[in-house]
């Protein structure tokens with residue numbers, strides 16, 4: 001048994017190090033970025049759990065997950081861009097980058113699936129920390 005340890009350790013380190021650097025890496029809880037998000041360039045500014053230029057996809061899901069028309073609203077924002085919802089940095093219209101209506105809808109729907117249990121238990125009365 002102890003014979004395996006020296007061979008295993010470097011491999012384990014490699015496995016830990018890889019996702020952090022890989023553009024197509026998975027986000028935290030076993031979730032994977034869909035091919036569309038990488039092929040359409042969303043990952044230049046977004047990640048599942050980490051803030052980059054824009055908010056993390058999970059934050060977006062946490063904020064809009066309970067809203068009635070969230071998928072349609074986010075589809076429109078993905079296509080036409082957004083500014084002021086999360087901060088002063090604007091998201092350019094992704095339509096101009098070749099994202100179609102159907103693709104935007106697909107991405108918006110996927111983002112909304114990321115709503116985590118942690119978000120659900122967060123009290124709305126806690127204030128909108130992310131609003132500014």
Ligand code: HEC
Pocket residue numbers: 037040041042043044045046053054055060064074077078082083084085086087088089090091092094099107108111
């Ligand atoms: C150049 C950087 C950039 C790219 C590329 C980009 N985004 Fe964004 N995105 C942002 C920023 C910045 C915001 C916050 C805008 C705001 O505050 O209104 C944002 C906000 C969003 C929101 C939330 C809107 C809201 O009202 O909460 C969604 C959904 C989103 N992006 C999806 C996408 C998808 C899907 C793609 C790929 C097709 C993409 N973004 C590509 C920068 C980007």
